[in-house]
Amino acid sequence: MKVLYFAWLRSRIGVGEEDLCLPAGIATVGELINWLKTRSPGHAAAFSDAGLVRAAVNQDYAGLDHPLRPGDEVAFFPPVTGG
């Protein structure tokens, strides 16, 4: 599964993109976050305040209970500040 990070999530994790093999039992965005937090101190720091993180699945905004399927593109980023 392709996972993307933007803005300060990218800075803290150290990469903008990861291709990950998820272990069994990760079926939602929220479960993916909990697993990502265990991967490195940078990941843990990036996801330490869940209220500051937004998620997208296949380039649409998605909540924590959004289901994940093989081949999905998942992205995490802070609240947007364009315009």
Added chain:
Amino acid sequence: MKVLYFAWLRSRIGVGEEDLCLPAGIATVGELINWLKTRSPGHAAAFSDAGLVRAAVNQDYAGLDHPLRPGDEVAFFPPVTGG
């Protein structure tokens, strides 16, 4: 006194501007309109529906009871349709 007419008031009266010597006793815009109506059938037609006529004195909107003074520039026109 300089009196100006615009749009269909000008068409009906036949001129866009008149330099008039007002008789005594004309002290307001409303009194001026009543006197102008007596000047010609065109004037009478132009002012036949007072609700459709707007007035300005010295280039500011003015009501029927607005006082007139020597040297004032008075204008009559329909509701505006610019923009």
Added chain:
Amino acid sequence: MTVRVQREDFDPGAEIAALGVGGTEIGAVASFVGLVRGGTDGVAAMTLEHYPGMTERQIAAMVDEACRRWPLDGATVIHRFGRLTPGDRIVFVGVASRHRAAAFAACEFLIDWLKTRAPFWKLEEGAGTSRWVEAKDEDDARAKRWQKED
């Protein structure tokens, strides 16, 4: 603050660019361009008559009022007169401000007031005749939104 009443066309891009260079505190330029519509009744052209002197005076007063109501860094109003055909630009209103809410509000305020207070009259030509356009109640209603409760 710029007010121009002219027969010639104008360049919205140049006006917007000029508004944006008023200082690095400007974050927003809202603008409006009004165009001559052809209409379903086949209007071929229109002639805009105005009251020289009063027009500039009334528009300048509107711009002053907008500056009192909102924190603006610049405002430009250009209104054409003379003969225009469908697709021609009639009016430009542009407002620069630190924040977009003020820029949008002042821009709408100015065009609503222009429609109901600036002394212009449209004579439409079509199918061999001409007629003076009547003022719209809808425009009066939109302008009334901005009246303050004193």
Added chain:
Amino acid sequence: MTVRVQREDFDPGAEIAALGVGGTEIGAVASFVGLVRGGTDGVAAMTLEHYPGMTERQIAAMVDEACRRWPLDGATVIHRFGRLTPGDRIVFVGVASRHRAAAFAACEFLIDWLKTRAPFWKLEEGAGTSRWVEAKDEDDARAKRWQKED
């Protein structure tokens, strides 16, 4: 309907002109240009990061929604990314319609939604450091004005 996400600058005048030629029924083009502000804290530059693909997709969805809500004859959204300095243009939103009320409403809707839904992030540089700009509650509040009661 035009959506562009690009590093290069854009020309507001050319975009407004293009919106106006969509047909002689267009009477109004409302537009918005967002500029980089210097700020009192002396921001020297900013870098706009975005999420290629999702950005275009989200903006196109906003434009579609605007077309469903208002009778529009054209809409253009251009958003830049990359490094920008104070006074630079960031974003253009332009909307053409028969009537000005729809043009203004759709233009404000689009910029409010862009601010809260389009995946862009600003990294500000100033005084030797850089920091990610935080989202504003005020922007969320403005975007919420457009939420429908279903």
